[in-house]
Amino acid sequence: MRTVQLLTKAYENAKVIRIDDKSKYIIFSDCHRGNGSMNDEFSRNENTYLYALRYYFNKGYTYIEAGDGDELWEHKFGHIKKAHAGVFSRIRKFHEEGRFILIYGNHNIFLRKEKYVRKNYDTFYDHYDEAEYSLLKGVKPEEALVLKVPETEQEIFIVHGHQGDLLNDQLWPFAMFSLKYFWRFFHSFGIRNPASPVKNVHKQHKIEKNYKKWIDEKKTMLICGHTHRVKYPKPEELPYFNTGCCVYPRRVTGIEIAEGNILLIQWRMVPDEEGIMRVKRKVLRGPEPFGNFDIR
Template sequence: MFTNKRLSGAYENARIEYFDNTSKYVFMSDSHRGDDGLSDEFTRNQNIFLHALDHYYEDGFVFVEAGDGDELWEQSSYKYLRLAHRDVYNALKKFFDDGRLILLYGNHNIQLKYPQYVRDNCFYYYSEYYERKHKFLYGIEPQEALLMKHRETGQEILTVHGHQGDFFNDQLWRFSLILSRYFWRFMHVIGLHNPSSPSKNLHKRHKIETAYTKWIQLSKTMLICGHTHRPKFPKNGELPYFNTGCCIHSRGINCIEISDGKILMADWIVRANEDGLLEVKRKVVRGPEPLEKYDFNSNPDLNKIILSMKSDDEDDSV
């Protein structure tokens, strides 16, 4: 129930973004950009990520980073992340300068929730070469949630990171940060993982995803999130819960795209071509499907799914 309360609160206070069938958005999350050290899993996918960003920038997409882009639990200083992945942050700045960057915070970069932290760390960066400050993401306002509204149909799509209501990663995030920075960061290097992380705990992941689905059932709103690191595109007969996956898989990165009034899931992976040369390739793994398929106002089948879920709940309670 607490997840429902937290998601409803995020919905009420979300940044509003109006879109139509000519709009283009790409959603990624969970890059966990670190300091390029042994525990920084993003490093192996940095070039894939950059190639994907270049593609979406040239094709006119709005880039929505749905939380945990920065690994600020393991790292105490934002500047170390920027120094380690300078090219990535420069690519993000290109989107920002064009008004095409929407930054949501997750539990691992929840510090971006606080305006003073953002002003101190994101507005400027210090160039050691020129020995002076330069504008970086000057004026950016990271948000907890993004609520997209279709200009013509009124369809709503809520995007959050997905940690809302996850006890250790939401209410107890300060305690979890300490454990992550001073214990699990080093255990991670030798192959041990934090059991409170839904990306490594199947039971916890299932519990969180069940809570997401319950919120969709009650709110009748399409949901896009990350946090679990498990990509999700609803099958026929399922409610509209989408998950971006993550950018630290050994096999590449996942994302959700919206364009031309349709939604799809894509993977960016490295594969050898016929000459044996490695190439970064985009592979559509689900969709595209029309967005109205996931609109409760235009698709009566979604309401039938809810009725069937309610009847199943009633049968279980007997």
């Protein structure tokens, strides 16, 4: 029940944004941007992710990064900035237009501290030009977000989803230590920490069961990440959605909220008839009006 309590606390303190049928949001989570080394799982999907961000920027979407965007358990943020300068340049464009919302997860839990955010995210020092540039100046990371439809009072609760996951929440310093100094060296060989929910099916089901308890109790739609397992509910199921992640082999998944509808989407590189690799967007589930998932 700890998950239910902590999700409720996050919900009660969440930033609230009013939306309508013209609102457009893309939600990605679990990018786990690293330092560009062999164990940086994000690097293999970086071009796909960049193409997707350009698409959403040009289409007028607001980008919600729902936790674990940067892999701060394993790497210093300065190294991440240098490795993925193009990504942060794209995100900065969203931020400058007021179209970027940053939610922290367990792997970037340091973003709870304003001092850390100001020191690392406000500016970027370019060693080649020997000059300092604005990065995400003034960004205010949130634990959770509520999108509210004024006409119907329906709410869409967005959070990373680690709340109440004992090892990744209350005991996160221990989990970070074991990952940073042991398990991360096995990433290159596809071996994951068995305590992680990503490859532990039993742990995934336990976490998701707790999500559903919260939804059933609060009668509120939930969108999260954390488990890396995509989820778009069937009509008879509780409205639990999961974005998946940006570190699947050769694909990126996310949730779109656009013009009153919600969709589960996938971006991946596929060859065309001439054998040229192109980035394609595919709708996996939906679109369905998010009003269909109102269970109050």
